[in-house]
Amino acid sequence: MSKQSAVEEFDRKFDAGEDISDYVDWSTARRVDPEPKRVNVDFPQWMVDSLDNEAKRLGVTRQSVIKVWIADRLEERRRSAA
Incomplete structure (x- = not known):
């Protein structure tokens, strides 16, 4: 292969x-940075509902969806800036 x-x-x-x-x-x-930093973010209800639906579909937590999506976007921006 x-x-x-x-x-x-x-x-x-x-x-x-x-x-x-x-x-x-x-x-x-x-782990690259094992120490998590807690942040609070307010989302409109429609976003919370959409996040919960996606989390349920994937079988993960809402927090996991948010972290993966943000990480994907940041990585995408990092690559496009390079």
């Missing part, structure tokens, strides 16, 4: 919520 197809397979499995442990060397894994 080529490196590119292995990366694509990893991404597909990760996005689908499948087991990716065969692709990770857990002995060297580390």
Whole structure:
């Protein structure tokens, strides 16, 4: 399997919520910034409802949806600025 197809397979499995442990060397894994910083954000009710619907669809918490979406957007902006 080529490196590119292995990366694509990893991404597909990760996005689908499948087991990716065969692709990770857990002995060297580390958290980049393990200390969370709490922030409070007010959202309109329609956003909270939409977030809750998406969280339910994915089987995760509202907080997880928010964190992943914000991380995706920040990464996208970082890449476009480079």
